[in-house]
Amino acid sequence: MCVxxxxxxxxxxxxMPRSPSAAHSYQHGCSRMTLENSDLWKSFHSIGTExxxxxxxxxxxxxxxxSVTGLQPFTNYVIMVDMVPVDSFKYKVQSNxxxxxxxxxxxxxxxxxxxxxxxxxxxxxxxxxxxxxKMKLTNNTLDQHGHIILHSMHxxxxxxxxxxxxxxxxxxWGSFQTFSFPETVFTAVTAYQNPKITxxxxxxxxxxxxxxxxxxxxxxxxxxxxCLQRTPSTSQSVxxxxxxxxSRQQPLKG
DNA sequence: TCGGCTCACACTTTTGAACAGT
DNA sequence: AACTGTTCAAAAGTGTGAGCCG
Numbered sequence: 699m700c701v702x703x704x705x706x707x708x709x710x711x712x713x714m715p716r717s718p719s720a721a722h723s724y725q726h727g728c729s730r731m732t733l734e735n736s737d738l739w740k741s742f743h744s745i746g747t748e749x750x751x752x753x754x755x756x757x758x759x760x761x762x763x764x765s766v767t768g769l770q771p772f773t774n775y776v777i778m779v780d781m782v783p784v785d786s787f788k789y790k791v792q793s794n795x796x797x798x799x800x801x802x803x804x805x806x807x808x809x810x811x812x813x814x815x816x817x818x819x820x821x822x823x824x825x826x827x828x829x830x831x832k833m834k835l836t837n838n839t840l841d842q843h844g845h846i847i848l849h850s851m852h853x854x855x856x857x858x859x860x861x862x863x864x865x866x867x868x869x870x871w872g873s874f875q876t877f878s879f880p881e882t883v884f885t886a887v888t889a890y891q892n893p894k895i896t897x898x899x900x901x902x903x904x905x906x907x908x909x910x911x912x913x914x915x916x917x918x919x920x921x922x923x924x925c926l927q928r929t930p931s932t933s934q935s936v937x938x939x940x941x942x943x944x945s946r947q948q949p950l951k952g
Numbered sequence: 953t954c955g956g957c958t959c960a961c962a963c964t965t966t967t968g969a970a971c972a973g974t
Numbered sequence: 975a976a977c978t979g980t981t982c983a984a985a986a987g988t989g990t991g992a993g994c995c996g
Contacts, residue, residue: 750989753958757987790955837957850956888957889990896989904965905988 729768731858731877734827735760738902739881745894746796747884755834755845759903762830762856762882769820769860776816776861777823779830780808781846784853784883791891799851806839806847810859817864830856837888848886855883 733739738760739747750756762779769775783802790799811833815822836845848854860875890896900906 759988900989903988905986906964 729766729860729875731860732765732767733879733882734763734765736879736881739879742895742898743881743883745898746892747882748887748890748892748895749835749884750890751835751837751848751850751886751888753836753838755836755838755841755843757831757834758856759899762833762858763827764830764858764877765827766823766860769824771819771821771824773820773862774817774864775820775823776859776863776865777813777828778810778816778859778861779813779833779846779856780810780859781835781848781854782857782878784855787853788849789851789853789885794892796885796891802852803849806849809844809846811844811846823860835886837886850886850888853883853885855879 742760749758766777783805786802787798788800788802789796791797811830813828813830814832815828834843834845835848836843837848837850838845839847841847855878858877860877862873885891
């Protein structure tokens with residue numbers, strides 16, 4: 699469920715860490731937020747993170763996953779994310795490098811993604827890391843699904859809010875704590891511009907495995923391979939594949 | 953002509969329902 | 975009856991290239 703609670707005052711809460719070399723954990727009052735997959739984010743950040751946005755909404759990769767400590771155990775909190783423009787420029791790729799292409803387009807409607815567990819007690823938030831895997835990004839300004847609306851070829855970073863509130867509808871009156879991480883800055887694109895990003899994503903994102911070999915040609919190549927694996931039709935070979943698959947998944951289930 | 957956007961494609965992974973076993 | 979584990983089909987999600995559009 700997504701609730702739009704911000705308007706033009708988004709930047710008032712801006713708490714962007716100043717130094718890119720800052721630690722990946724930030725303290726705010728007595729509570730503290732840590733970026734879980736910080737190393738992965740840093741890998742992408744080092745070559746210039748790009749996030750695909752589509753008309754129907756696309757998940758982020760790497761996705762936002764954080765852990766929180768220092769909350770009051772029995773108090774209810776709502777945890778949200780919104781996207782903040784890094785600067786007021788639009789970018790383009792010129793000879794494999796991002797360059798400023800002019801002034802940014804007017805900001806789309808500012809939306810927030812509320813963590814589906816919200817509201818929950820401090821104990822709940824602190825017992826495990828919080829994944830925003832299902833958050834989707836779109837370039838469709840008329841989007842009705844509550845996805846985060848961004849402009850292509852613009853730079854953003856996710857900003858996390860921990861709000862003391864009993865429901866997503868009462869966050870206006872709660873006390874805000876805002877966190878962000880320098881390595882999560884990304885450029886919104888409708889198609890990847892940097893092949894290094896593509897490679898890194900394919901290496902880490904299981905959904906992209908079918909495209910590992912790259913290009914249309916690879917579709918055929920991959921299809922042939924998968925046919926060879928599947929057509930033997932002996933239940934044993936199928937079972938072996940399943941066993942391998944399940945053994946791969948076991949640590950995750952655990 | 954060019955750069956950005958959309959769509960179909962063929963694949964993998966995830967999810968959830970149905971079923972069997974304890 | 976309740977719980978746990980397994981199987982299977984459907985849904986969701988992925989990057990790419992071709993073609994469209996401004």
